[in-house]
Amino acid sequence: QVQLRESGPGLVKPSETLSLTCTVSGGSINSGGYYWCWIRQRPGKGLEWIGYIYYNGNTYFNPSLKSRLSMSIDASKNQYSLRLNSVTAADTAVYYCARDLNYADYAGLFDSWGQGILVTVSS
Amino acid sequence: IQLTQSPSSLSASVGDRVTITCRASQGISSHLAWYQQEPGKAPKLLIYATSTLQSGVPSRFSGSASETDFTLTISSLQPEDFATYYCQQLRSYPPTFGPGTKVDVK
Numbered sequence: 523q524v525q526l527r528e529s530g531p532g533l534v535k536p537s538e539t540l541s542l543t544c545t546v547s548g549g550s551i552n553s554g555g556y557y558w559c560w561i562r563q564r565p566g567k568g569l570e571w572i573g574y575i576y577y578n579g580n581t582y583f584n585p586s587l588k589s590r591l592s593m594s595i596d597a598s599k600n601q602y603s604l605r606l607n608s609v610t611a612a613d614t615a616v617y618y619c620a621r622d623l624n625y626a627d628y629a630g631l632f633d634s635w636g637q638g639i640l641v642t643v644s645s
Numbered sequence: 646i647q648l649t650q651s652p653s654s655l656s657a658s659v660g661d662r663v664t665i666t667c668r669a670s671q672g673i674s675s676h677l678a679w680y681q682q683e684p685g686k687a688p689k690l691l692i693y694a695t696s697t698l699q700s701g702v703p704s705r706f707s708g709s710a711s712e713t714d715f716t717l718t719i720s721s722l723q724p725e726d727f728a729t730y731y732c733q734q735l736r737s738y739p740p741t742f743g744p745g746t747k748v749d750v751k
Contacts, residue, residue, distance in 0.1 A: 569688065569731060569742040584739045618687055628676060630733065630740030633699065635687035 526636035544619030557622035562615040648743035656751040667732035676735035
């Protein structure tokens with residue numbers, strides 16, 4: 523049973539960079555052909571897909587965030603990371619890492635999720 | 646692709662039959678999933694491909710579609726089912742979610 527856990531600062535200042543890491547356990551991040559994703563949920567709002575990274579480093583980002591976004595993967599640590607720069611209060615959210623099954627032709631089928639981490643953007 | 650859900654919230658009792666509807670702004674074939682989110686927890690995948698139950702999900706949950714509308718049905722509501730339910734389109738990137746339907750205690 524794969525498990526995911528987010529880590530990183532819970533408070534980021536406006537205009538700075540939000541950095542989060544997801545640690546995967548119970549399975550190798552290199553195996554299975556999965557996409558490793560980030561999804562966020564702003565306070566009282568719905569869910570927003572941020573993007574994914576594949577084991578080989580290929581990425582695909584939500585166009586609404588693409589210009590501020592980067593992701594990386596460290597297979598030796600079974601981790602992947604998110605960096606979102608030039609943050610504003612609108613980036614305050616619970617950030618989830620999740621596994622996308624990359625199944626058939628489905629765009630995003632998320633079967634395993636981290637517990638989520640609240641990141642607040644404030645001075 | 647935009648998704649709408651109705652109702653936005655509903656009140657029900659244990660044992661009730663509950664139906665939630667999701668509509669897509671364009672055709673998505675059968676590429677729709679449903680998630681359950683309890684307060685303070687991550688979403689949990691319930692159903693994908695409109696009607697395929699994820700492993701371990703109780704059979705009181707079912708999904709169906711009629712023309713442009715997708716439906717999640719809980720045949721007999723249990724105490725652990727009070728939560729918010731989201732639909733998600735799997736047709737194209739970026740995957741998008743509906744605004745959610747909160748099911749609370751009547």
